[in-house]
Amino acid sequence: MPIVTIQVTREGTKPGNDAVTADEKAALIKGASQLLLDVLNKPLESTFVVIQEVNTENWGWGGLPVEAYRKQRGLKPG
Amino acid sequence: MPIVTIQVTREGTKPGNDAVTADEKAALIKGASQLLLDVLNKPLESTFVVIQEVNTENWGWGGLPVEAYRKQRGLKPG
Amino acid sequence: MPIVTIQVTREGTKPGNDAVTADEKAALIKGASQLLLDVLNKPLESTFVVIQEVNTENWGWGGLPVEAYRKQRGLKPG
Amino acid sequence: MPIVTIQVTREGTKPGNDAVTADEKAALIKGASQLLLDVLNKPLESTFVVIQEVNTENWGWGGLPVEAYRKQRGLKPG
Amino acid sequence: MPIVTIQVTREGTKPGNDAVTADEKAALIKGASQLLLDVLNKPLESTFVVIQEVNTENWGWGGLPVEAYRKQRGLKPG
Amino acid sequence: MPIVTIQVTREGTKPGNDAVTADEKAALIKGASQLLLDVLNKPLESTFVVIQEVNTENWGWGGLPVEAYRKQRGLKPG
Numbered sequence: 001m002p003i004v005t006i007q008v009t010r011e012g013t014k015p016g017n018d019a020v021t022a023d024e025k026a027a028l029i030k031g032a033s034q035l036l037l038d039v040l041n042k043p044l045e046s047t048f049v050v051i052q053e054v055n056t057e058n059w060g061w062g063g064l065p066v067e068a069y070r071k072q073r074g075l076k077p078g
Numbered sequence: 079m080p081i082v083t084i085q086v087t088r089e090g091t092k093p094g095n096d097a098v099t100a101d102e103k104a105a106l107i108k109g110a111s112q113l114l115l116d117v118l119n120k121p122l123e124s125t126f127v128v129i130q131e132v133n134t135e136n137w138g139w140g141g142l143p144v145e146a147y148r149k150q151r152g153l154k155p156g
Numbered sequence: 157m158p159i160v161t162i163q164v165t166r167e168g169t170k171p172g173n174d175a176v177t178a179d180e181k182a183a184l185i186k187g188a189s190q191l192l193l194d195v196l197n198k199p200l201e202s203t204f205v206v207i208q209e210v211n212t213e214n215w216g217w218g219g220l221p222v223e224a225y226r227k228q229r230g231l232k233p234g
Numbered sequence: 235m236p237i238v239t240i241q242v243t244r245e246g247t248k249p250g251n252d253a254v255t256a257d258e259k260a261a262l263i264k265g266a267s268q269l270l271l272d273v274l275n276k277p278l279e280s281t282f283v284v285i286q287e288v289n290t291e292n293w294g295w296g297g298l299p300v301e302a303y304r305k306q307r308g309l310k311p312g
Numbered sequence: 313m314p315i316v317t318i319q320v321t322r323e324g325t326k327p328g329n330d331a332v333t334a335d336e337k338a339a340l341i342k343g344a345s346q347l348l349l350d351v352l353n354k355p356l357e358s359t360f361v362v363i364q365e366v367n368t369e370n371w372g373w374g375g376l377p378v379e380a381y382r383k384q385r386g387l388k389p390g
Numbered sequence: 391m392p393i394v395t396i397q398v399t400r401e402g403t404k405p406g407n408d409a410v411t412a413d414e415k416a417a418l419i420k421g422a423s424q425l426l427l428d429v430l431n432k433p434l435e436s437t438f439v440v441i442q443e444v445n446t447e448n449w450g451w452g453g454l455p456v457e458a459y460r461k462q463r464g465l466k467p468g
Contacts, residue, residue, distance in 0.1 A: 001204065001373055003159060004138075005317040006348075007284060013352045020352065022135050022143075027351045029138030035343040036318075039336050040325045048159065048204065049138030050085065057256050060238075060263030060283030061313055065256075079217055081393060081438065082294075083161040084192075091196045100291050100299075102195050107294030109191040114162075117183045118169045118176065126391065126438065127294030128241060139157055160372075163440060178369050178377075185372030205372030206319060213412050216394075216419030216439030221412075235451055237315060237360065239395040240426075247430045258429050265425040270396075273417045274403045274410065282313065282360065295391055316450075334447050334455075341450030361450030362397060 001046045004032040009066060010053035013077055025051055079124045082110040087144065088131035091155055103129055157202045160188040165222065166209035169233055181207055235280045238266040243300060244287035247311055259285055313358045316344040321378060322365035325389055337363055391436045394422040399456060400443035403467055415441055 006028055012018045029049045036042040062069040070077065084106055090096045107127045114120040140147040148155065162184055168174045185205045192198040218225040226233065240262055246252045263283045270276040296303040304311065318340055324330045341361045348354040374381040382389065396418055402408045419439045426432040452459040460467065 001321065001371065001378060003204065003206070003317075003319040004344075005315075005319075007315040007317075008348075008352065008354075009313065013354065024351050025135055026143050026146075028347065029143060030141050031347040031351065032316075032344065033138060033141035035340065035347065036320075039339045039343065040320065040332065042320075042325065044141040045139070047139075047141070048157065050132055050159070051136040051138075052132075053136070054284055054286075057259055058285040058287070059313065060267060060281075060285075061279070063264050063267035063278040063281070065260050065263060066313060068260075079165065079215065079222060079438065081161075081163040081440070082188075083159075083163075085159040085161075086192075086196065086198075087157065091198065098196065103291055104299050104302075105195045106191065107299060108297050109195065110160075110188065111294060111297035113184065113187040113191065114164075117180050117187065118164065120164075120169065122297040123295070125295075125297070126393065128288055128393070129292040129294075130288075131292070137157065144157060181369055182377050182380075185377060186375050189372060189375035200375040201373070203372075203375070206366055207370040207372075208366075209370070210440055210442075213415055214441040214443070216423060216441075217435070217437075219420050219423035219434040219437070221416050221419060224416075235360065235399060235449065235456060237362070237395075237397040238422075239393075239397075241393040241395075242426075242430065242432075243391065247432065254430065261429045262425065265429065266394075266422065269418065269421040269425065270398075273414050273421065274398065276398075276403065282315065284315070293391065300391060337447055338455050338458075341455060342453050345450060345453035356453040357451070359451075359453070362444055363448040363450075364444075365448070 002036045002040070002042050002048070004036070004047065004049045005052065006032065006049065007052045007054055009056050009059050009077070011056060011077060020051075020053060080114045080118070080120050080126070082114070082125065082127045083130065084110065084127065085130045085132055087134050087137050087155070089134060089155060098131060158192045158196070158198050158204070160192070160203065160205045161208065162188065162205065163208045163210055165212050165215050165233070167212060167233060176207075176209060236270045236274070236276050236282070238270070238281065238283045239286065240266065240283065241286045241288055243290050243293050243311070245290060245311060254287060314348045314352070314354050314360070316348070316359065316361045317364065318344065318361065319364045319366055321368050321371050321389070323368060323389060332365060392426045392430070392432050392438070394426070394437065394439045395442065396422065396439065397442045397444055399446050399449050399467070401446060401467060410441075410443060
């Protein structure tokens with residue numbers, strides 16, 4: 001009966017994408033559910049996964065909105 | 079001072095609706111607040127209710143996005 | 157497939173109790189699940205309820221830990 | 235490594251704004267991160283801040299959607 | 313910069329354990345972080361994982377505390 | 391009516407403390423509530439703050455439980 005909540009920024013993380021794709025979401029759901037089965041023997045059908053996409057201006061890191069922080073530190077999106 | 083968070087898929091669950099309606103949201107708020115009053119004596123004005131609607135492609139069940147899982151299992155939305 | 161999260165302070169709210177009792181928890185679970193069935197036609201077996209009890213020193217209201225706020229305002233627990 | 239989640243209604247709270255502005259979001263991020271540094275010595279770069287904006291019809295207070303509750307009580311947005 | 317929150321009941325799920333073990337927690341953390349790297353190219357060091365253990369009497373399924381629901385349905389813990 | 395949730399590891403962050411103290415919690419509550427007043431004009435009495443303390447073995451960073459990650463990277467608690 002686990003619940004896995006995955007919070008990520010609403011942006012693409014591979015070239016040519018500007019958002020998390022439906023295929024990537026399906027892969028996150030499959031992988032998270034499988035992880036709970038492998039580690040804790042939780043049946044796939046008893047796990048819920050919720051993906052929350054957060055606009056980059058709503059995500060803070062280092063005291064700054066994340067895009068400003070990445071620019072300051074020379075980081076790629078991630 | 080309770081906080082009740084209700085997470086549901088962003089879809090209609092009655093014929094002819096394709097989303098949770100304002101009336102249904104008001105009924106969830108009223109019912110959840112009344113429940114805390116009935117069971118734990120919490121005054122209505124000290125309870126917050128937050129409804130989070132989640133796109134169906136962001137909700138996983140059985141290792142699949144929920145619409146794929148329902149199709150596989152012959153389940154209705156719910 | 158809803159998820160209902162109920163956050164309350166870890167304290168009794170009826171005379172003679174110093175905690176939320178197992179019976180009160182069962183009543184919260186029953187009522188919240190029934191609410192989703194009544195309002196959105198969600199089957200009981202597809203709703204998860206999670207109750208989170210929070211120590212009073214970890215709950216803030218009015219800029220103060222909740223027990224200090226209640227004392228300042230002459231409020232009963234709630 | 236703290237995580238600070240700030241949930242607010244999706245509306246303006248100063249004259250002429252109908253939403254939380256990017257500058258206000260940046261101020262929330264800066265202030266919350268600084269608070270964790272000041273109180274618990276957490277380095278700025280180890281704190282995440284997530285701002286969640288909630289539509290007013292999805293936020294309940296006093297057993298009512300918040301705009302109905304404010305009207306009933308003669309409260310300003312807040 | 314993802315955040316993965318894993319909520320599970322506070323109980324053992326393998327013979328002889330009565331709780332989630334430190335090794336199982338480490339495996340959940342490793343697997344969830346790797347998943348975000350594999351699917352969305354998120355560097356390991358930018359992912360936080362938070363495991364929340366919930367007492368069984370605080371977890372509801374099917375309108376009942378989970379242990380009562382499992383007994384009614386003849387389900388194993390999971 | 392904002393809700394501010396602050397998640398931190400359950401450990402002391404100043405010499406001689408092995409936990410977040412009641413005074414530190416009160417300072418977090420005061421500061422977070424004041425921040426919402428300063429930035430968004432939210433009255434103190436309409437803000438809830440919830441502090442969640444997470445055991446270090448339940449917090450992951452860099453694919454590892456946080457204490458293992460800090461040791462690997464030569465980081466202080468934070």
